[in-house]
Amino acid sequence: MIDQKIKNRIEEKIASKDNLLNIYFTAGFPGIEDTRKVITNLVNSGVDMIEIGLPYSDPIADGEVIQKSSTQALRNGMNTSLLFQQLEGVRDEVDVPFIIMGYFNAMLQYGIEEFCQKCNSIGIDGIIMPDLPIETYENEYKTIFEKYQLNFICLITPQTSTERIKKIDSVSSGFIYAVSSASTTGKTDGFGSEQINYFKRIQSMNLKNKCMVGFGIKDQQSFSQVCQYAKGGIIGSAFIKFLEENGVDRTDEFVKNIRFE
Amino acid sequence: MIKDGYYGEFGGAYIPEMLYPPVEELRLNYEKILASKSFQNEFQELLKSYVGRPTPLYFAKNLSKKIGCKIYLKREDLCHTGAHKINNTVGQILIAKHLGKNRIIAETGAGQHGVATATACALMGMECLVYMGEKDIKRQAPNVSRMKMLGAKVVPATSGSKTLKDATNEAIRDWINNPESTHYIIGSVVGPHPYPDLVAQLQSVISKEVKKQLKELEGRDYPDYLVACVGGGSNAAGLYYDYLEDERTKIIAVEAAGKGILTSESAATTQLGNVGIIHGSKTLLMQNKDGQITEPYSISAGLDYPGIGPMHAHLFTSQRAEFISIDDHEAMQAGLALSKTEGIIPAIETSHAFAIFKHKDFQPEDVLVFNLSGRGDKDLATYIDYFKLEE
Ligand SMILES: Cc1ncc(COP(=O)(O)O)c(C=O)c1O
Numbered sequence: 001m002i003d004q005k006i007k008n009r010i011e012e013k014i015a016s017k018d019n020l021l022n023i024y025f026t027a028g029f030p031g032i033e034d035t036r037k038v039i040t041n042l043v044n045s046g047v048d049m050i051e052i053g054l055p056y057s058d059p060i061a062d063g064e065v066i067q068k069s070s071t072q073a074l075r076n077g078m079n080t081s082l083l084f085q086q087l088e089g090v091r092d093e094v095d096v097p098f099i100i101m102g103y104f105n106a107m108l109q110y111g112i113e114e115f116c117q118k119c120n121s122i123g124i125d126g127i128i129m130p131d132l133p134i135e136t137y138e139n140e141y142k143t144i145f146e147k148y149q150l151n152f153i154c155l156i157t158p159q160t161s162t163e164r165i166k167k168i169d170s171v172s173s174g175f176i177y178a179v180s181s182a183s184t185t186g187k188t189d190g191f192g193s194e195q196i197n198y199f200k201r202i203q204s205m206n207l208k209n210k211c212m213v214g215f216g217i218k219d220q221q222s223f224s225q226v227c228q229y230a231k232g233g234i235i236g237s238a239f240i241k242f243l244e245e246n247g248v249d250r251t252d253e254f255v256k257n258i259r260f261e
Numbered sequence: 262m263i264k265d266g267y268y269g270e271f272g273g274a275y276i277p278e279m280l281y282p283p284v285e286e287l288r289l290n291y292e293k294i295l296a297s298k299s300f301q302n303e304f305q306e307l308l309k310s311y312v313g314r315p316t317p318l319y320f321a322k323n324l325s326k327k328i329g330c331k332i333y334l335k336r337e338d339l340c341h342t343g344a345h346k347i348n349n350t351v352g353q354i355l356i357a358k359h360l361g362k363n364r365i366i367a368e369t370g371a372g373q374h375g376v377a378t379a380t381a382c383a384l385m386g387m388e389c390l391v392y393m394g395e396k397d398i399k400r401q402a403p404n405v406s407r408m409k410m411l412g413a414k415v416v417p418a419t420s421g422s423k424t425l426k427d428a429t430n431e432a433i434r435d436w437i438n439n440p441e442s443t444h445y446i447i448g449s450v451v452g453p454h455p456y457p458d459l460v461a462q463l464q465s466v467i468s469k470e471v472k473k474q475l476k477e478l479e480g481r482d483y484p485d486y487l488v489a490c491v492g493g494g495s496n497a498a499g500l501y502y503d504y505l506e507d508e509r510t511k512i513i514a515v516e517a518a519g520k521g522i523l524t525s526e527s528a529a530t531t532q533l534g535n536v537g538i539i540h541g542s543k544t545l546l547m548q549n550k551d552g553q554i555t556e557p558y559s560i561s562a563g564l565d566y567p568g569i570g571p572m573h574a575h576l577f578t579s580q581r582a583e584f585i586s587i588d589d590h591e592a593m594q595a596g597l598a599l600s601k602t603e604g605i606i607p608a609i610e611t612s613h614a615f616a617i618f619k620h621k622d623f624q625p626e627d628v629l630v631f632n633l634s635g636r637g638d639k640d641l642a643t644y645i646d647y648f649k650l651e652e
Contacts, residue, residue, distance in 0.1 A: 056552075056553065057421060057553040057554045058421065058426065058427075058430050058539070058540075058554050059430075060277065060430050060433045060434060060437075060540075060541075061277040061279065061437070063434070064420075067420055068420075071420070071421065074553060079551040079553075080551050080552075081551075103538075103552075104275055104538055105537045105538040105539070105548070105552040105554075106551060106552040106553075107552075108536075108537060108538065108552060109537060109548065109550060109551060109552035110551070110552070130277035130278065130279075131275045131276060131277050131538065131541070132275065133274065133275065133276065133278075133281070134278075136273065136275070154278065155277065155278040155279070156278060157278055157279050157282075159279075159281075159282040159440055159441070160278060160281070160282070161282075164281070168278075179278070179279060
């Protein structure tokens with residue numbers, strides 16, 4: 001059964017406000033039972049979107065912090081079916097857009113259609129699979145994603161050509177995930193003129209999708225900086241580090257320290 | 262055999278967007294560079310005067326007699342640095358030069374590819390970083406020292422299982438962080454397209470030489486069987502390359518069974534794996550039902566990889582090649598036997614190939630060509646330990 005949801009939560013959120021704060025966390029981290037707690041706390045802290053990381057053994061696009069959290073989550077016993085189980089009923093409680101971020105092999109082993117169907121029934125709004133290239137997505141999987149009303153959100157980097165950005169914009173949906181610099185997650189340190197120029201370049205392209213910037217945002221300064229040029233920012237490694245140091249109950253503090261309005 | 266980056270259903274480039282620019286740059290240029298006169302002149306000259314090619318095709322009289330068929334050994338162990346790996350690194354470093362790169366990264370398991378990369382970098386005066394699993398750094402200590410002497414920086418991979426697959430992840434991450442300055446020299450026929458094809462083409466010098474040499478020695482340019490060990494599959498791809506379409510020649514690929522395919526400690530991918538994505542390639546790999554990649558095991562660090570290259574996955578599913586898995590014990594015994602029968606101490610990777618005789622019968626007139634992919638110096642400590650040779 002397909003949940004014929006009338007609204008697209010990501011589109012609605014993007015249309016409704018600016019300075020969107022999107023936070024990534026790894027499911028099953030720090031404890032296996034923390035997935036729902038983290039979600040509830042993030043929602044209560046007022047974040048605008050949540051990226052739920054499905055941990056993977058070989059996360060090549062991620063840096064040390066997220067990889068370590070993934071390894072721990074897997075040791076804790078996290079897996080695809082368990083994550084879906086944990087998310088069951090989440091839509092009775094919260095309405096923020098959910099995006100699943102994972103690696104393509106996990107989806108492939110679960111079954112692409114089954115995975116999409118499950119996401120739809122739970123109320124997931126979008127999927128980020130950094131290692132599923134846009135061409136393969138378009139040729140083989142786009143119709144399935146669309147059938148289950150899932151946004152396929154793609155990454156671009158400062159090295160992505162204008163032509164390719166346009167292609168990605170036309171094929172993907174939800175928003176465009178602009179990686180702040182050539183890096184894995186958790187690597188960069190503040191934004192320089194080169195990056196600002198890149199943000200401006202994307203801004204001036206008048207893309208169909210709005211842009212959110214990720215990688216390297218870790219505090220109020222970096223968040224407010226990207227919000228000048230994009231719809232919002234995505235924080236991953238900095239939040240995982242915070243969870244590592246402070247546990248799941250002080251999410252509020254983390255979010256307060258990021259917000260600038 | 263390859264079409265649009267795929268061997269049958271295997272291959273492709275499942276890479277994050279951050280890797281698209283450097284991989285695409287390589288894809289758009291590699292065939293042009295490989296076909297260019299300037300590349301070929303330099304490559305052939307280096308293969309000859311630096312690597313020491315052609316390597317002999319040696320008729321193993323004693324072993325042939327013992328087994329009861331005609332066995333030839335393609336002596337890649339006599340290449341500079343002691344294994345076939347250098348055919349690839351010398352080729353790729355020239356490609357890196359053509360692409361204007363000044364920094365080289367590589368992953369290594371046994372350390373053979375790391376040494377071969379460090380060697381090529383020393384020759385060309387390029388900066389060299391080799392990622393190596395923390396566990397492998399310990400069990401392949403002599404090769405770590407060699408890399409350091411050659412001026413390379415050896416970076417321990419401390420994530421995951423701390424072996425070859427994790428070293429590969431780390432190298433990929435490095436490339437994501439340095440896409441413009443850096444060329445990644447992958448050590449086997451694995452990774453995203455075009456790597457499997459590029460590495461196979463560079464290693465294909467092995468089968469080209471076999472063709473010529475066999476014609477002189479046997480009066481015909483094809484053997485009945487080709488035999489090679491498969492880690493990622495580069496020495497095997499090099500040996501098979503010019504015979505892939507020649508049905509007169511049967512292909513045997515030898516995988517590491519570790520402590521046995523019924524134990525959880527094995528690296529026999531075709532026996533234990535199924536289709537999935539590893540290091541940017543759709544191929545056969547060892548994984549659990551959730552798609553988490555399994556930690557493989559083999560006594561030989563060079564075969565301790567949870568996948569095989571997409572070409573080999575295709576050779577397996579299309580049944581063009583027969584895959585045989587050999588456990589630690591069989592491999593070690595075969596290594597000792599070859600040492601005593603022919604006076605050649607093989608790398609433990611290579612030893613696996615020489616253990617097939619208990620699994621397969623041959624006729625007296627059968628002509629077999631084995632890829633003797635590397636020499637055993639790097640493995641002496643393991644051999645000594647295993648056979649208690651010090652007593
Ligand atoms: C001597 C030797 N043979 C074989 C291998 C396995 O690699 P491949 O399957 O790519 O030839 C290695 C890898 O390190 C090696 O050192």
